[in-house]
Amino acid sequence: MALVQNLHKGYLTRMSSSAVRLSEGQFEFSGGVDSSRVPLVASDQVPNGLRQDQLAWLTNGTVRGGGITPRFGFKYLTKMPVTALFQGGFMYDPGNAFPYLMLQVAGRTYQVRVDTDNSIHDVTAAAANSATITQSFFCQGESFMAIQDGTAEPLIWDGTVLRRVSAMGGTAPFMPTGQCMDYSNGRWWVATGRFYTAGDIVGGPSGTAPRRFTDAILHWTENAFLAGGGAFSVPTSAGNIRALAHTANLDTALGQSPMYVFTRKTIYQVTVPASRSTWNAYDPLTTTKDVPLVTVAQRNFGCVAERSIVPINGDLYFQIPGGFVQSLMISTRFFGQPGNTPISNNENRAIQFNDRALLPFASGIELNNRVLQTVLPVTTPVGVAFQGLMPLDFDIISTLEKKLPPAWEGIQLGLDILQVWSGDFGGRTRAFAAVHSRIDDSIEIWELTSDERTDTNATTADNRVTTVIEFPARSMGDLFRLKELDCFELWVDKLYGKVEFTVEWRPDQHPCWQFWATWIECAARNSCEDVDAIFPCPYPAQTYREQYRIPMVLQKPPRRSCENTNGRPFDLGYSFQIRLTIKGWCRVRGAVLHCLPRDTPPFQGIRCIG
Secondary structure (H helix, E strand, O other): OOEEEEOOOOEEEEOOOOOOOEEEEEOOOOOEEOOOOOOEEOOOOOOOOEOOOEEOEEEOEEOOOOOEEEOOOEEEEEEOOOOOOEEEEEEEOOOOOOOEEEEEEOOEEEEEOOOOOOOEEEOOOOOOOOOOOOOOEEEEEOOEEEEEOOOOOOEEEOOOOEEEHHHHOOOOOEOOOOOOEEEEOOEEEEEEOOEEEEOOOOOOOOOOHHHOOHHHHHEOHHHHOHHHOOEEEOOHHHOOEEEEEEOOOOOHHHOOOOEEEEEOOOEEEEEOOOOHHHOOOOOOOOOOOOOOEEEEEEOOOOOOOHHHOEEEOOEEEEEOOOOOEEEHHHHHHOOOOOOOOOOOHHHHHHHOOOOHHHHHHOOEEEEOOEEEEEEEEEEEOOEEEEEEEEEEEOHHHOOOOOOOOOEEOOEEEEEEEEEEEEEEEOOEEEEEEEEEOOOOOOEEEEEEOOOOOOEEOOOOOOEOOEEEEEOOEEOOOOOOOEEEEEEEEEEEEEEEEEEEEEEEEEEOOOOOOEEEEEEEEEEOOEHHHOOOOOOOOOOOOOEOOOEEEEEEEEOOOOOOOOOOOOOOOOOEEOOEEEEEEEEEEEEEEEEEEEEEEEOOOOOOOOOOOO
16 A cells, blocks of 8 residues: 555545554563653664653552563542641551551540451640641650650650650650650660751660560660760752651671661761760770761752651662652762662652652651552642652562562552551551542542452442553654554453443554543352353352453544644654553453554655745
8 A cells, every 4th residue: 555645635545555564562571661752662873761561650550470460459448637738747656456547636645446346546645736837746765656746855655655856754864855765785776957866776675664665665764874875867959858767787897787877968877886985986995896987878869758768678768859750779889979869750640740849748658568659749629639649560580490589560540648657457557548538628538449349438438440551652663664554453351341442542652542442341249240140149149250352342432633743643753652541440451552564655744934
């Protein structure tokens, strides 16, 4: 088939002839997304394009296992009794029972029993903090959880009663007022401004016998002697301290694990001996060990929020200015090299829209071998909320075979998240989120499930998740060859319930998607959903398994009028990109695009101006 140019109508007309179909596709997607590259598949003509196992973008989906499935469902649990400023929260671990949430809203502290009946209890009593301070800081040491807001005396929750630290008993001085905290090497560390200081070691003499001296960490008696401790500080140029965190250390030769001090520009590593008596000023003539050692671990990039720090084995993942994600281990490995860059360029499509002024409220968690970091912050009547989550999947590296890098999975949408948490419930990790309601501006508590196929809101269950997949643009191996879009082939399995499919396409660099087709597939989930089932179902429903479909093939897209700016039909181009929207549960196992080669008319693209 050849093409000639119709000068009167301004578009290309098809002429009959024989042609050979060109086909290209992919059946493996475990590489995740990379929106920092051109959406074309890598080739000799596009050496830095997408890999054959990658996608241009993915919304509400996962590539774990090589296919593409929807994210697991979000489940509504309860609503806070007050609609006011959300200041923060923490997953408190009582040690001998399942953990639960402790939240602070407008200065009052609430216990949310996600471990039992999702009930909410106001435990504030007379220990209320300011209702207008935008952010509270939380940290647990032993059985004690501290709450700081930078102005009031710290609050301590011991699993039963919330009190000021001075009401906990024992000898003064107590934990000072501060902001971010960390419990590391048996001591509580507290930061305020550019200074950070350490309290007494657990089991020390400042504790009390009824609490087996674990409450020694609430006291700062060892810090009374400046020569033996005092306050550490960071340089003025580094900015105020934004987070304190520590990593695991499996090398016993190095002693205690280091703690890291995060500022906006720099990360410092602090290694201190367990005995406070050896914290003396360093003298190279007399002292060779057991002295506090502070070194620079990372320049240029600090941390935007202590809530965003997620410990994974011996590494820390966190958000840096701009909302990019950084790995402390990778940054340390490439310290001083040009390659010392963020690891989240794959997510640039979402990160570029971050409001940087709101990033200090970012948070992150680990769930089901994934890191989830909040993205796209907005202001709401109850505080800063994030419209999405960026998932980084580590499942691809969980093997003894060839190690591949973790896979970014685009973005998860559906909730305006104020903060996220995760906890260990008898060996099973569960995750929760405080959410701003778009309906009545209330604060809701949701669970981010690891097994539900649908979302469940306050009134309706079985809300199907909408997944949007942008496949790489396909040139059939030759970007210089004009082609006509012919058909699209989709391979699907794990079909469960009602699933709606919508396919769109766009040629070359066109900014707008063109509708191709939409259809519905149904797979009965139980015997009551059979075509010939009798209603109401007179017998207990028998659960059915997931189904699969033979490859579904879309016929040639409808011929549309020519694109206004270029005068060429939308089904002609040098490359084509497909966008697939799925509402419901299934797994995409493969996608194949078929085109027909066409000759390029003489002088196509040459324009006379004037």
